[in-house]
Amino acid sequence: MEIRPIFSALRRSPVAAVLIASQIALTLAILANVLFIVTERIEQMSVPSGIDEPNVFYFSNVNIGNLRDKTASVKEDLDALRAMPGVVAAVGQFAMPMGRSGWQTSIALKVGEQEEALSERTAAVYFADEHMLRALGTRLLEGREFAPGEIQIFSDGMQPNPPVIMVSTALAKVLFPDESAIGKLVNMTGDQNQPSQRIVGVVDHVASPWPNSRNIDRVIYVPFVPAGFGFMVRTDPGERDRVMAKVEDTLFAVNPNRIIPSMRSFDEIRRRAFNDDRAMAFLLSFIGIALLAVTAFGIVGQASFWVTQRTKQIGTRRALGARKVDILRYFQTENAMITLIGVLIGSGLALGINVLLVKYLDFDRLPWTWLPVGAIVVLLLGQLAVLGPAMRASKIAPAIATRTA
Amino acid sequence: MLQMQNLRKVFRTALVETHALRDFSLEVKAGEFVAVTGPSGSGKTTFLNIAGLLEEHTDGLYALDGIDVNKLDDDARSRLRNEKIGFIFQSFNLIPDLDLFDNVDVPLRYRGFPKADRKRRIEGALGRVGLGSRLHHYPAELSGGQQQRVAIARALAGEPKLLLADEPTGNLDTVMARGVLELLEEINGRGTTIIMVTHDLELARRARRHVHVVDGQVVDLAETDFAPIRAPARTQAAA
Amino acid sequence: MFTYYLKLAFLALKRTPALSSLMVLAIALGLATAMTALTLLYKLSGDPIPQKSNVLYAVQLDNWAADRAFDETPANLPPNLMTHRDARRLLADAKAPMQAAMWRSGVSVVPEDKDVRPRLVSARVTGGDFFAMFDVPFLHGGTWSKADEQAEHRVTVISRELAERVYKRTDVVGERIRYGDEDFTVVGVLDNWKVQPLFYDVSNDTLGDPEEIYVPWSVGTVKEMDINGNTSCFAPPTGEGFVALAESDCIFAQYWAELPDAATRDAYFDYLTAYVAEQRKTGRFKRPDNNKLSPVREWLTQNRVVPDDSRIFTGIGVAFLFVCLLNATGLLLAKFLRKSGEIGLRRALGAKRRAIFAQHLTESGLIGFLGAVVGLILTVGGLALVRMLIPRFDDVARIDATLFLLLIVVALLGAIAAGAYPAWRACRIAPASQLKTN
Numbered sequence A: 001m002e003i004r005p006i007f008s009a010l011r012r013s014p015v016a017a018v019l020i021a022s023q024i025a026l027t028l029a030i031l032a033n034v035l036f037i038v039t040e041r042i043e044q045m046s047v048p049s050g051i052d053e054p055n056v057f058y059f060s061n062v063n064i065g066n067l068r069d070k071t072a073s074v075k076e077d078l079d080a081l082r083a084m085p086g087v088v089a090a091v092g093q094f095a096m097p098m099g100r101s102g103w104q105t106s107i108a109l110k111v112g113e114q115e116e117a118l119s120e121r122t123a124a125v126y127f128a129d130e131h132m133l134r135a136l137g138t139r140l141l142e143g144r145e146f147a148p149g150e151i152q153i154f155s156d157g158m159q160p161n162p163p164v165i166m167v168s169t170a171l172a173k174v175l176f177p178d179e180s181a182i183g184k185l186v187n188m189t190g191d192q193n194q195p196s197q198r199i200v201g202v203v204d205h206v207a208s209p210w211p212n213s214r215n216i217d218r219v220i221y222v223p224f225v226p227a228g229f230g231f232m233v234r235t236d237p238g239e240r241d242r243v244m245a246k247v248e249d250t251l252f253a254v255n256p257n258r259i260i261p262s263m264r265s266f267d268e269i270r271r272r273a274f275n276d277d278r279a280m281a282f283l284l285s286f287i288g289i290a291l292l293a294v295t296a297f298g299i300v301g302q303a304s305f306w307v308t309q310r311t312k313q314i315g316t317r318r319a320l321g322a323r324k325v326d327i328l329r330y331f332q333t334e335n336a337m338i339t340l341i342g343v344l345i346g347s348g349l350a351l352g353i354n355v356l357l358v359k360y361l362d363f364d365r366l367p368w369t370w371l372p373v374g375a376i377v378v379l380l381l382g383q384l385a386v387l388g389p390a391m392r393a394s395k396i397a398p399a400i401a402t403r404t405a
Numbered sequence B: 001m002l003q004m005q006n007l008r009k010v011f012r013t014a015l016v017e018t019h020a021l022r023d024f025s026l027e028v029k030a031g032e033f034v035a036v037t038g039p040s041g042s043g044k045t046t047f048l049n050i051a052g053l054l055e056e057h058t059d060g061l062y063a064l065d066g067i068d069v070n071k072l073d074d075d076a077r078s079r080l081r082n083e084k085i086g087f088i089f090q091s092f093n094l095i096p097d098l099d100l101f102d103n104v105d106v107p108l109r110y111r112g113f114p115k116a117d118r119k120r121r122i123e124g125a126l127g128r129v130g131l132g133s134r135l136h137h138y139p140a141e142l143s144g145g146q147q148q149r150v151a152i153a154r155a156l157a158g159e160p161k162l163l164l165a166d167e168p169t170g171n172l173d174t175v176m177a178r179g180v181l182e183l184l185e186e187i188n189g190r191g192t193t194i195i196m197v198t199h200d201l202e203l204a205r206r207a208r209r210h211v212h213v214v215d216g217q218v219v220d221l222a223e224t225d226f227a228p229i230r231a232p233a234r235t236q237a238a239a
Numbered sequence C: 001m002f003t004y005y006l007k008l009a010f011l012a013l014k015r016t017p018a019l020s021s022l023m024v025l026a027i028a029l030g031l032a033t034a035m036t037a038l039t040l041l042y043k044l045s046g047d048p049i050p051q052k053s054n055v056l057y058a059v060q061l062d063n064w065a066a067d068r069a070f071d072e073t074p075a076n077l078p079p080n081l082m083t084h085r086d087a088r089r090l091l092a093d094a095k096a097p098m099q100a101a102m103w104r105s106g107v108s109v110v111p112e113d114k115d116v117r118p119r120l121v122s123a124r125v126t127g128g129d130f131f132a133m134f135d136v137p138f139l140h141g142g143t144w145s146k147a148d149e150q151a152e153h154r155v156t157v158i159s160r161e162l163a164e165r166v167y168k169r170t171d172v173v174g175e176r177i178r179y180g181d182e183d184f185t186v187v188g189v190l191d192n193w194k195v196q197p198l199f200y201d202v203s204n205d206t207l208g209d210p211e212e213i214y215v216p217w218s219v220g221t222v223k224e225m226d227i228n229g230n231t232s233c234f235a236p237p238t239g240e241g242f243v244a245l246a247e248s249d250c251i252f253a254q255y256w257a258e259l260p261d262a263a264t265r266d267a268y269f270d271y272l273t274a275y276v277a278e279q280r281k282t283g284r285f286k287r288p289d290n291n292k293l294s295p296v297r298e299w300l301t302q303n304r305v306v307p308d309d310s311r312i313f314t315g316i317g318v319a320f321l322f323v324c325l326l327n328a329t330g331l332l333l334a335k336f337l338r339k340s341g342e343i344g345l346r347r348a349l350g351a352k353r354r355a356i357f358a359q360h361l362t363e364s365g366l367i368g369f370l371g372a373v374v375g376l377i378l379t380v381g382g383l384a385l386v387r388m389l390i391p392r393f394d395d396v397a398r399i400d401a402t403l404f405l406l407l408i409v410v411a412l413l414g415a416i417a418a419g420a421y422p423a424w425r426a427c428r429i430a431p432a433s434q435l436k437t438n
Helices: A003-012 A015-045 A070-083 A132-136 A169-175 A240-254 A266-273 A275-309 A311-319 A324-361 A370-394 B044-051 B074-084 B100-111 B115-128 B144-156 B174-189 B201-206 C002-015 C017-044 C084-093 C146-151 C160-167 C217-222 C241-247 C262-280 C296-302 C308-338 C340-348 C353-389 C401-427
Strands: A056-060 A087-092 A103-106 A122-127 A140-143 A152-154 A164-168 A197-203 A219-222 A224-226 A230-235 A263-265 B002-012 B017-028 B033-037 B059-064 B085-088 B162-166 B193-197 B209-214 B217-222 C056-060 C098-110 C119-128 C138-141 C155-159 C176-179 C182-190 C213-216 C251-258 C292-295
Touching: A003 A324, A003 B100, A015 A275, A015 A324, A015 A370, A015 C308, A056 A240, A056 A266, A070 A087, A070 A152, A070 A224, A070 A230, A070 A240, A087 A132, A087 A224, A122 A224, A132 A230, A164 A169, A169 A197, A197 A219, A230 A240, A240 A263, A263 A266, A266 A275, A275 A311, A275 A324, A275 A370, A275 C017, A275 C308, A275 C353, A311 A324, A324 A370, A324 B074, A324 C308, B002 B044, B017 B044, B017 B217, B033 B044, B033 B174, B033 B201, B044 B059, B044 B162, B044 B193, B074 B085, B074 B100, B085 B144, B100 B115, B100 B144, B115 B144, B144 B174, B162 B174, B174 B193, B174 B201, C002 C017, C002 C353, C017 C308, C017 C353, C017 C401, C056 C296, C084 C098, C084 C217, C084 C241, C084 C251, C084 C262, C098 C213, C098 C217, C119 C217, C146 C217, C155 C160, C155 C176, C160 C182, C213 C217, C262 C292, C292 C296, C308 C340, C308 C353, C308 C401, C340 C353, C340 C401, C353 C401
Parallel strands: A122 A219, A152 A224, A164 A197, B033 B193, B033 B209, B085 B162, B162 B193, C119 C213, C155 C182
Antiparallel strands: A056 A230, A056 A263, A087 A230, A103 A122, A140 A197, A164 A219, B002 B017, B002 B059, B209 B217, C056 C251, C056 C292, C098 C119, C098 C176, C098 C251, C138 C182, C155 C213, C176 C182
């Protein structure tokens, strides 16, 4: 391996090598950040919802005229829904996991406690009756569900201040890391004069309505049936679309004075939740591939030129005893060296760009492991690209040395 | 050292068949200094290429230092070339982006000599041709004659048994040419076999043996004097 | 001479069709990516109301909890919504030349035809000078009067789309329309109106269409109309229902003022300070003074209306373009040096250095131009792809004349910049130096 002479020769006419190295540097910088962002988004998109996804749907419901008795109407609606064939469970609901709208509150460990880490104790609020857990398709891990007597009707303008609540397992661990949460008192209203809530059950993971939030696994369940918001329905497997098609007619038969503005399957809700992340991942991947293609093409072009330019030199080397594989290795080594320099500069650049992103765009710090990954990709790319011209070079006949003047 | 018997070289393209060498026979013993002359297109370059294992012959026997080269694959030929033969080209063929040291280094690297060994040989070779003080200069900084001397140093560094020179003084003025020729004579004096292809008859006279090639065949041989008689082929000639 | 260089450039491209088309494609890809990203960024960060954006101010009062800030970052921004009671009071005091308080709601529009199902339509409850402030165009009629507002008359302004949907025509001033359980009288019909982004209320989708129904603030209050937006409280309201919410320190309303010059603005700010001081005496506003008047563009930046992803995408797109230009430089260098023989010959035959430089710069420019043409097609495709991936960018991901021009300029400048060094190297080739076959 003739590293020093290759390096020395490059130093003599460095421009072309510098151009390639800069391209590689910039490519690595972009690639590392792109890989990071794309994998981050894909990770975010695969966050589990904790519910029976293929069989759940949600629709909002607006009763026309405020004068109707909300309690009666929501009971009528729920009875009608639960009576539909194929329905496993139906509950009144005003927020859905990953639905991107809902209710959030902070939890204090006891009445009047001054909290420092309030953002940690922020949790989403879901209404629940005795059917809720079955409707979600999740399970109780500890304690008990709400008893029918504890459940009230909730309408607009009320403040939830229930005596009992259930919490998600992640929230329980945050609030009470070393012991069981069952039976403990917490305060969700923020009002020191209000009575506290007693935790009666710990529920397995169900996602909060905000899919990109760091607190996606912190959830509280309050014993209310919301009236005048919407409904969540879980069906038998395969029945979802059929049931969705029948809901409007069923409910309009019960009471036509309503509007159902939207009805969405959970699959659709989930898809919408991550629409922007998906788009970003797709577009960035596209750029990443185009970037690699362009850089590869540049390397092929440059290497081809060098082969042509050095034809006589290659012939001479062969005449002096170089085998075909020696010529091949020459080009591969040269390419590897240029790529390595590019990688070193590019790594610095990648970290620099990331620092800017962190500062101005609330970005995550680039985990340094992406740099070696990107570097390997770029190195392999370079070696692959140079292979064609290098093979051509190795085939140059030794007789070129004497035959071309 | 070099033995060619009934060598034939045919170049085939889609349209034309060229017989560059036909029934070419030559024997060169170790230590000889042979000049090979001939008009343009006579096949002397082809002969040189085949002798130097740069091209393969179509037919006939070629043995270098007792080895029949017919059986050798490309890698083996390269290795043989590297170990036994030194080349000197008309246009020097130095690599412009490398300094003199690295230029002479090229064949030694392919030989696989360790670093210290190479250094010794390079400095020795460049010293012998009178350029020992300019190890890290670049070819562009040297005159033609000096460049050719570097090429000679490169050819010698690996201590080859056979030196093949293709018009070594073709690009030099008379003064430089004389210098190079003196160098070659000195090298030959130390035991290296030299085969020099040239169209300069004056130069050919300086060699101890003169072979003339016309239309791909050895035509006439003379020890010292040269009489350009065109005669049909004779298969062998006494050395 | 330029046409001669152009001819030579074409010939040069034709001689190496594969290499040239790949070069053009590489530049086109870089251009398309950068331009797609820039288009999005440009449209998303555009001024929604350029003729007035520096005189319209979002009014922010910091009524938040004593022990924690609304905004926990060092910027310590006051809440971006206002309480109902404060908005009510500011509206009544009317200290600015023009002001508006509002919140977004939803209304069930019940058609007369019983066979047609009612629909939920987006609505805005607003008091004050909303339409005048935001230059909202009327097709028929106009806004309701101050007397209507005072008397809580059931009057409404609707969009022309709604008018056409309900009445099949637009001159419906004076007609009745049923919202939920009550009839309203139409006093105005709005012409087509799109404000992008929807700056006056950043709680919902800022790329969405403006609301289709407008009702007076007093009517929305007395009818306790739904709040479709963010409602935030640092403490629960004392009591239940809308009335308690409207009296509490929970925020959900937007408040805007038009303050035409610095003097008016300063005077208004003083008024706000005095108001807060007065409220503080009753036990509210426990935090130190942190009121703010934010003009439109600052408001948009503050509320991060331009998605971060758009900025990231732009940065990466521009960096990619840069890589493509570097690529072009390297390949042009190789391409030009490959024909040093021809260049040496031209010089020998009398061409000055300048001429060689110009000839090769023209060749670079030609590649840039072709790259722009292909790049334009790819950009249009790229924007279509974005529209497909992000449906709400339907109006945003479209190219217009300005951006089209920008694309051409960037392409030509980029190609010339990329080709400058290679062209310079070409013109340095000595005359006839390459003639000796060496």
